[in-house]
Amino acid sequence: MYKIVLPIFEGPLDLLLYFIKRDEINIYDIPISKITDEFLSYIKKMQELDIEIASEFLVMASTLMEIKAKMLLPIEQKDIAEEQDPRNGLVQQLIEYQIFKEVSQFLEAKLEQMQYTFYRGIYETEIPELSTKLKTFKPATVYDLAKAFYEMITRNENNLAVQSIKTTELKIEDAIAKILEIMRTEKQISFKTLCQNASKPVFVLFFVAILELVKQKLIYAYQSTFDSDIFLFLTSKFQNN
């Protein structure tokens, strides 16, 4: 056992490719059991080092274990359809990723060629204007626009801590009824769609209503990653009622 310094892996695919390269593994015939063990021990090391493990690593771990289980099925079943090697999906994914890694090396080489090329810095033809305005006038993209708006409303939130909130018109019960009414026809809906155009108090109200509905097991909420949209589905309990 010795210490080496590794750059953090870009994700589970990157880690798998690292194992494949390091151990000179034939990508078309991955020793799934060995690589699964390696993968799991990597995750364990991350845990030991108290590094937050991204969900995709856990998903990959379960995929590997699933493949491993399938590989252990009796041989005659494997013979039936050779092309349905349980590793196929993973291999295709790894190769696809390798392809873009390869292209990114091409981009890196282009960048290297351009390392000493610098474009003209300022394009202005109206010079008198330039002298007074250029420092304060900056080119803007749609993201700058959105950022300006975001910063303004968050600034207002801080400055105007005491805002008159008009929640009185709407009660939690109303929000629950509203959500159930929508979901009766829609079956599933995302939280964002639900709260489209909603003011902040209404937004909060909806959120509380959803928590209540989840608690009552009338709906369940699903989120694929931490910061992605939340999708709401009706439960069987609701459908049976």
Added chain:
Amino acid sequence: MIEKFLSLDKAYQKQILETLIFASEQPITIYEILDLLDRIDFSEIHSKNDAHSSIESNKHNDYIKHLIEEINHELVATNRPYLIISVANGYVFATRNEFGKFLGSLPQFKNKKRFSKAMLETLAIIAYKQPITKPEIEEIRGTNSNEIVNSLLERNLIKIVGRKDTIGRPFMYGTTIEFLKIFGINNLNELPNLDEVRSLVEAQNKREELTLKIDFEDEGG
């Protein structure tokens, strides 16, 4: 200080100086020039003379100005249609008037993408909250926005889309097709939503390359 630069061949000095002004994204001041010249890595270059290294430090400014003048002489003498001019904030390349005048009539050379902070803020409010009246804009910005709204109207980025049924029946404003064109979006739905902007702003705050040390078992070894 800039001894190393001063020890270079004068023609070379001028080329380096011209490069700095050419590539700078803001008008570059003489102090920025001196600072950058000091920090450029000239280690690969062997000095050709040291005639100028004897220049007193307080004369460096004058010497740089003198070099810029010489560059301008060369530019004019070799019929380049641009030269280096000095504006309030520093030095910058600009087209010579006799050629720049041809561009004046061409709309693409009016720099439409540049905005002051106040303009961008006001435009952002109108883009996200349209239709919106001037008093409503002013409520959000907390400041008089009359002039800004007018200049946005003038630049054809916003337009009057109606009147609000409140006291004084104020105009309501909305964005124009020109606005979409300048920001490169097809319709208002393509404006980033605020969650997306939030994650962008937060990402900016924690931009750091992570390197991870891991004890790794080498099974072969």
Added chain:
Amino acid sequence: MIEKFLSLDKAYQKQILETLIFASEQPITIYEILDLLDRIDFSEIHSKNDAHSSIESNKHNDYIKHLIEEINHELVATNRPYLIISVANGYVFATRNEFGKFLGSLPQFKNKKRFSKAMLETLAIIAYKQPITKPEIEEIRGTNSNEIVNSLLERNLIKIVGRKDTIGRPFMYGTTIEFLKIFGINNLNELPNLDEVRSLVEAQNKREELTLKIDFEDEGG
């Protein structure tokens, strides 16, 4: 058409062309050049010759390219540290390598050219698969790409090109002119052919298999 331009003195033609390229904020295509030359008001200028007005219309492109080449010869001959290069299907002024390398030693210039592995990978995916959504990028990379996409947006290397009609209506992203400029390519066709990259990757994968066998034999022998 550009008869009026062609009737001008050649030295003057070059200056006007150089002005257009110099003043253009983005690489200017030959078609934009021809269009602008056609629209410039030359009424104050009296023609000095009409030697070139006989150029056939389909040769205009070649003639403009020829003028640009001549301008570049002049720029090098008169020791200017920049010249006109062709990138993003257009013409743009840029520093010559031997001078740009001095700028490259300054962090404020160098940092702009710095890209993480993750950024390059993500850019490669977007360049080939555009328009592409974040979930689709993440599927290929097998990892969350939110921050990377945001920082590419922020650096203006990618842009939002629409929304996809699927659940959540996610943004679709595409590459920008800035991307072409930074990487010095004229258009996306200059990127390696994906099928060829695939065969290369597959060959590499198989060669590894070969190497492994050879290694094995070596060990045995």
